[in-house]
Amino acid sequence: MLLSDIFEEELRSPTVFRDESKLNESYMPSSLPHRTSELRELIRLFLGLMKNPGEMSQRVTISGSIGTGKTALSKCFGKILEEYETTHNKNLHYVHINCRRKKSRFLILRQVVFHFNPTVPHRGYSPEELLYMLDCLLESQNAHLVLVLDELDFILGRNDRSLLYDLTRWTDEQLNGVQRVSLILIVRDRAYLKKLDASTLSSLQNNHIYLAPYSASQLVDILQERATEALFDYAVNSEVLNLIADIASERGDARFALELLWRAGKYADRDRVPSILPEHARLAKADVHPRVRKDFFHELSPHQQLVLLAIIRQLKKHEAAYTTTGDVEINYNVICEEYDETPRKHTQLWEYIKELEQLGIITTKISSKGIRGKTTLIGLPDAPLSLLEKELQNNLKEY
Ligand SMILES: Nc1ncnc2c1ncn2[C@@H]1O[C@H](COP(=O)(O)OP(=O)(O)OP(=O)(O)O)[C@@H](O)[C@H]1O
Ligand SMILES: [Mg+2]
Numbered sequence: 001m002l003l004s005d006i007f008e009e010e011l012r013s014p015t016v017f018r019d020e021s022k023l024n025e026s027y028m029p030s031s032l033p034h035r036t037s038e039l040r041e042l043i044r045l046f047l048g049l050m051k052n053p054g055e056m057s058q059r060v061t062i063s064g065s066i067g068t069g070k071t072a073l074s075k076c077f078g079k080i081l082e083e084y085e086t087t088h089n090k091n092l093h094y095v096h097i098n099c100r101r102k103k104s105r106f107l108i109l110r111q112v113v114f115h116f117n118p119t120v121p122h123r124g125y126s127p128e129e130l131l132y133m134l135d136c137l138l139e140s141q142n143a144h145l146v147l148v149l150d151e152l153d154f155i156l157g158r159n160d161r162s163l164l165y166d167l168t169r170w171t172d173e174q175l176n177g178v179q180r181v182s183l184i185l186i187v188r189d190r191a192y193l194k195k196l197d198a199s200t201l202s203s204l205q206n207n208h209i210y211l212a213p214y215s216a217s218q219l220v221d222i223l224q225e226r227a228t229e230a231l232f233d234y235a236v237n238s239e240v241l242n243l244i245a246d247i248a249s250e251r252g253d254a255r256f257a258l259e260l261l262w263r264a265g266k267y268a269d270r271d272r273v274p275s276i277l278p279e280h281a282r283l284a285k286a287d288v289h290p291r292v293r294k295d296f297f298h299e300l301s302p303h304q305q306l307v308l309l310a311i312i313r314q315l316k317k318h319e320a321a322y323t324t325t326g327d328v329e330i331n332y333n334v335i336c337e338e339y340d341e342t343p344r345k346h347t348q349l350w351e352y353i354k355e356l357e358q359l360g361i362i363t364t365k366i367s368s369k370g371i372r373g374k375t376t377l378i379g380l381p382d383a384p385l386s387l388l389e390k391e392l393q394n395n396l397k398e399y
Helices: 003-012 036-051 070-088 105-116 127-141 153-157 162-176 190-195 198-203 216-230 238-249 254-270 278-287 302-318 325-338 346-358 385-397
Strands: 059-064 092-098 144-150 181-187 208-211 322-324 363-366 376-379
Touching: 036 059, 036 070, 036 144, 036 181, 036 208, 059 070, 059 190, 070 092, 070 144, 070 181, 070 208, 092 105, 105 127, 105 144, 105 162, 127 162, 144 162, 153 162, 153 190, 153 346, 162 181, 162 198, 181 190, 216 238, 216 254, 238 254, 238 278, 254 278, 302 322, 302 325, 302 346, 302 385, 322 325, 325 346, 325 376, 346 363
Parallel strands: 059 181, 059 208, 092 144, 144 181
Antiparallel strands: 322 376, 363 376
16 A cells, blocks of 8 residues: 555544644633632732732732643633733733743743843843843833742742742832732642741732642533534543543543543544544553653653653662662663763752652652661652653654
8 A cells, every 4th residue: 555545544534533632731721610719719819900000919829739720720810811901901911931841040030021021132141130120121111910930839849949039029029119010829739838938928928729629520521611622523422521530530630631531532533433432531541641641751851751761661670669869870871871862960860850759750758777878769659661661762762
């Protein structure tokens, strides 16, 4: 068979997807079932600011476990704010920053400054200078900023709390003048906030919105709504949606549920059948890990991936639940050679391990005192090692 014929055949093969991009993580749904009251609360907290910007600022924290809709809720509010802005011209700006991607105070502040002045140079400024620049920009443009720091756990877990200290102190200093900066802080685990120093903590006020994990029936509603947009009408029935919701309800995680639906759809397409069957959902469950999403590896740097590969190979080789940092380092150096990469130094390696832990992919604990004294043990509690290894190797090939 000619290659072009294979392509033609695939192109014409039936699909369950009307528009699969509607199941992407980046897609912003038009409504958020079961988060209406939280959205109302968020709007209520910002109503004073929206009506009279400059007279008050607001600080709100949002917490909830993985996939409970924290980012979606905040972005939905951002959309409302922007729509309000276009009709009321209050010079309100919503800036949403993911702290996992922008890993330092400098990168975060630069992105905020960039929003107001896209010609800001990529380097050459200290965070303090950027903060000063932002102050001047807001003042000269008479602008008001709602700054969202999403996945803030990442920064707090890295012991870099100075950003929040700077921001809260800076906004506190505006108390007597025009108040231009409000904050929405998003964390998975609220305990991280308790690590802040007392003055920063108290300045965060008491506006907190907690998003509880979704129940199975709530997940069914979320899936149903998204399925209507992403799949053809006949492509999925309630039995399958219930099954997927049941699987995902263990963690109450909407992202996991949506990815299961997407994978199940892919299995249906592979079998060239017009609708998703329960068996496709079961197959999807076997290869979607709640922590290791399809876009997961793209968020890791090549060396983070090499470290992860070292951990996986180490655990596989010894069929062990835990491995040590020392062994991981040895294996990492070997893998670097395999991929023709210069190994990073010990302290950098340690940073990577901490970041992988932050992402929830590995766990670490201190061993009880053994022959070689205390050491850090690294485990991958509930990830299928072979699946991860295969995906990592495929991904590393692309670099
Ligand atoms: N109530 C909802 N209705 C519709 N879709 C939802 C709802 N809650 C979450 N989602 C969808 O589920 C996915 C995960 O949601 P989101 O990214 O907001 O979770 P999160 O709480 O920010 O998770 P993480 O802690 O991993 O950042 C997104 O695709 C989002 O659109
Ligand atoms: Mg999020």
